[in-house]
Amino acid sequence: MTLPDLTFEEQAIVDVVRDFVDERVRPVARDLEHADAYPEELIDQMKSLGVFGLVIPTEYGGVGLSTTCFALVTEELARGWMSLAGAMGGHSVVARLLVRYGPDELRRRYLPRMATGEVRATMALTEPGGGSDLQAMRTTAMKNEDRYVVNGSKTWITNAEHAGVTALMCKTDPQADPPYRGISILLCESGPGFSISRSLSKLGYKGVESCELSFEDYEVPAGMLLGGEEGEGFVQMMHGLELGRIQVAARAVGVAKAAFDAALRYSQERTAFGKPIHEHQSIANYLADMATKLHASRLLTLDAARVLDEGRRCDLEAGIAKLFASEACMQICMDAMRIHGAYGYSTELDVERYFRDAPLMIIGEGTNEILRNVISRELVRRDGMED
Ligand SMILES: Cc1cc2nc3c(=O)[nH]c(=O)nc-3n(C[C@H](O)[C@H](O)[C@H](O)COP(=O)(O)OP(=O)(O)OC[C@H]3O[C@@H](n4cnc5c(N)ncnc54)[C@H](O)[C@@H]3O)c2cc1C
Numbered sequence: 001m002t003l004p005d006l007t008f009e010e011q012a013i014v015d016v017v018r019d020f021v022d023e024r025v026r027p028v029a030r031d032l033e034h035a036d037a038y039p040e041e042l043i044d045q046m047k048s049l050g051v052f053g054l055v056i057p058t059e060y061g062g063v064g065l066s067t068t069c070f071a072l073v074t075e076e077l078a079r080g081w082m083s084l085a086g087a088m089g090g091h092s093v094v095a096r097l098l099v100r101y102g103p104d105e106l107r108r109r110y111l112p113r114m115a116t117g118e119v120r121a122t123m124a125l126t127e128p129g130g131g132s133d134l135q136a137m138r139t140t141a142m143k144n145e146d147r148y149v150v151n152g153s154k155t156w157i158t159n160a161e162h163a164g165v166t167a168l169m170c171k172t173d174p175q176a177d178p179p180y181r182g183i184s185i186l187l188c189e190s191g192p193g194f195s196i197s198r199s200l201s202k203l204g205y206k207g208v209e210s211c212e213l214s215f216e217d218y219e220v221p222a223g224m225l226l227g228g229e230e231g232e233g234f235v236q237m238m239h240g241l242e243l244g245r246i247q248v249a250a251r252a253v254g255v256a257k258a259a260f261d262a263a264l265r266y267s268q269e270r271t272a273f274g275k276p277i278h279e280h281q282s283i284a285n286y287l288a289d290m291a292t293k294l295h296a297s298r299l300l301t302l303d304a305a306r307v308l309d310e311g312r313r314c315d316l317e318a319g320i321a322k323l324f325a326s327e328a329c330m331q332i333c334m335d336a337m338r339i340h341g342a343y344g345y346s347t348e349l350d351v352e353r354y355f356r357d358a359p360l361m362i363i364g365e366g367t368n369e370i371l372r373n374v375i376s377r378e379l380v381r382r383d384g385m386e387d
Contacts, residue, residue: 078254
C-alpha cells in the first residue's frame with residue numbers, strides 16, 4: 001500500500017524499527033513468549049532507538065514525531081511481538097497527558113527521563129469492581145494539607161513492576177455529582193502504602209506483566225496532580241485514550257500483518273491434492289478477505305492518527321479504527337490458523353501466539369462494546385452540530 005507522507009526522519013525511524021523487528025525481535029519472540037520472560041534486552045534496544053520518546057516534544061528530549069509515525073512504529077513492534085508494543089503504549093499515553101496538561105514542573109521532572117525510557121510510565125484506571133464504568137471507581141485520594149492520602153486498588157495494570165511512575169485515576173471528591181467531576185489523575189511513585197499485590201496470569205501478551213495494585217494510606221504530594229486542578233481527570237483521560245486507542249488499533253494491524261504474512265507464505269509452500277493450497281478457492285478467498293481487512297484496518301488507523309495530528313477531537317475516528325482493526329485482527333488470526341491446518345495449533349509456530357494475542361485488542365483501552373457506545377454517541381453529537 002502507499003504509505004502516508006512521512007518526513008525523512010520519520011521514514012528512517014520506521015525503517016530502523018522494521019529492521020530491529022526482523023533482525024532482533026522475530027528470532028527470539030517465540031522463546032521469550034513461552035518462557036513468559038521479561039524482554040529486558042529488547043526493551044533496552046527500544047530505549048536506544050528512541051521508541052519511548054516518540055510522542056514527547058524535542059524540547060523535553062523526545063523525538064516529537066507525528067501520531068502517524070507513532071502508529072507505524074507501533075505496528076512494526078506488534079508485528080514482531082505484541083508485548084513490545086504494549087510496553088510503550090500506556091507509557092506514551094501518560095507522556096501525552098503530561099505534555100498536554102502539565103503542570104510545567106511535572107513536565108520537566110518526568111518527560112526528559114521518560115523520553116529516554118529511563119523512567120517508564122503506566123496508567124491505572126481499571127479496578128477489581130470494573131473497568132468500563134470508570135465513574136463508579138472506588139479508589140479515593142483525600143487531600144490533607146499539602147498531600148493526598150490514597151486508598152483503594154487497581155487491577156490489570158500493564159508494566160506495573162517496571163514503571164517508575166503510575167498515572168492513577170482516582171476520586172478526589174467521591175460525592176461529586178455527576179461523579180466524573182470528582183475524578184483526578186495523580187502521578188504516583190513507589191512508596192510506603194503503595195504495593196503490587198499480585199501479578200496476573202493470562203492467555204497471551206506474555207513477558208510484560210499485568211498486576212494488581214494496592215494503596216493503603218499511601219501519601220502523594222499535592223503537586224503530583226495532573227493539570228494542577230482537581231476534577232479534571234476524567235476529561236483528561238478521555239483525551240489520552242484517543243492516542244491509546246490509535247495505539248491499540250496499530251497493535252492489531254501489526255499482529256494481523258504477521259498472521260497474514262505467515263498464512264500467505266504457508267499457502268504457497270503447502271500442497272494438497274497436487275497443488276499449492278492457495279490454488280484452492282476457499283484458501284484463496286481467505287487470503288483475499290484477510291488482505292482486504294488488513295488494508296482497511298491500517299487506513300482507518302492512519303486516518304485517526306491524522307485527525308489527532310491536526311489537533312481535532314478524534315474519539316470517533318480512534319474508536320472506529322480500534323473497533324474495526326481489533327475485530328479484523330481476531331478474524332485474520334483465526335483464518336491464518338485455519339490455513340495452517342494442524343500446524344496453526346502448534347506451539348512450534350507463531351500463528352497460535354497471534355491468535356492468543358488478538359483478543360486483548362478487543363478488550364484494552366475500552367472494550368469494543370463500550371467503543372460502539374462512544375462511536376454512536378459521537379455520531380449523534382456531530383450530526384447535531386451540523387444542523
Ligand atoms: C492484558 C491486559 C492489560 C490491561 N492493561 C491495563 C492497564 O494498563 N491499565 C488499566 O487501567 N487497565 C488495563 N486493562 C484493563 C482493561 O482496560 C479492562 O479490562 C477493560 O476496560 C474492561 O473492564 P473489565 O475487564 O472490568 O470489564 P467490565 O467493565 O466488567 O465489562 C464486562 C463486559 O460487559 C461489557 N459492558 C460493560 N458496560 C457496558 C455498557 N455500558 N454497554 C455495553 N457493554 C458493556 C464489557 O464490554 C464487557 O464485555 C488491561 C486488561 C488486560 C486484559
